[in-house]
Amino acid sequence: MGTEKLTAISKEDYGKARVMASDAVQSQAYLYPIKGIFYFLAHRSLWQPLIDRIIPYGTLTISVIAAMFTFTYLPQLAVLLLFNGPLAVYSTVLLTLNESSILIHMISRTWILQEALMDTFDGTLVSRNATAVVQQGREVKPGSDPMKKLGKVFKKRFDKMSLTAMIRYFMYLPLNFIPVVGTVAFIFLHGKHRGKVVHSRYFQLKSWSESQRTQWLNNHTGAYASFGVVATLLEMIPVASIFFSYTNTVGAALWAADIESQNNAMVKETAPNLRQAAENAKEL
Structure with missing residues (x-):
């Protein structure tokens, strides 16, 4: 009986993983972070929010990395020497940089980059002719520069990092003590939860309810x-x-624009559901 139950659970997990992988491949969502790099570099108008935050972000980065190496490097090295031997010197450096990156990410997205990232998301949508969506959450002025067209915000801003997300960060950190496999597991688990919030601004602009967001995300777990x-x-790379x-x-904005224009594989199969969700949102 125990063996049969174990087999059934294994089959169920395999089935879920297979569906998730299929969803990821079909949607090609994994390409959008790469597309974002090239699109950003090709559109100078999107650079200003980044330029405006370089100095405070740089100060934060130097401060966090210096503090982490001062107070956590040696204690962690002592622990990793028990597991990794001579390689502990290098793995501890990577672990400390990883931890620093996480702290920088948490602090910056909550207090330094929040408004700038929202403007970047909205500006990208405007540049991709998804102005109607942005107008549901802020004023859009006439003009040719997508960033200068952004006006007053009158809908809820980007979600700040929740306490749950912060706790999850630190829960997963010990995985990095396990060479290779632990780091891969950490990246996957963190990435899976990170994916759920990349379209928080898009959902806000669309006025989707919590249940509508949950249903959409559950239907496209692999993609996100x-x-x-x-x-x-990409964001684990220091500096x-x-x-x-x-x-x-x-x-993420390019992906949202493709969803909005029905120019994405994941939408072509679920377009009726998407349209229904949008109609339901308008009725709320």
Whole structure:
């Protein structure tokens, strides 16, 4: 009986993983963080929010990395020496940089980059002719520069990082003590949850209810997880993480624009549900 139950559970998990992988491949969502890089570089008008935040972000980065290496490097090295031997010197550096990146990400997205990332997301939508969506959450002025067209915000801003998300960060951190496998697991788990919030601004603009968001995300778990994993990998790169925070935001906006224009594989199969969700949202 125990063996049969174990087999059934394994089959169920395999089935879920297969569906998730199929969803990720079909949607090609994992490509949007890369598309965001090229789109950002090709559109100078999107650079200003990044330029305006470089100094405070740079100060934060230097401060956090210096503090982490001062207070946490040696204690963590002592622990990792028990598991990794001579390689502990290198793995501890990577772990400390990873932890620093996470702290920088948490602090910056909550207090430094929040407004700038929202403007970048909205500006990208405007540049992709999704102005009607942006107008549901803020004033859009006449003009040719998508960033200068952005006016007063009258709908809820970007969600700040929740306490739950912060706790989850630190819950997953010990996985990094396990060489290779632990780091891969950390990136996947963090990326999976990161993917769930990349379209929070889009859902706000669309006025989707919590149940509508949940249903949409559940129907496309693989797509959002694949985006989140790639975005996480990029933002784990020290110093360059601020650049990738912006390009990932651009990538998420490009994805939203494709969803809005029905120009995405995941939408072509679920377009009726999407339209129904939008209609329901308008009735709320």
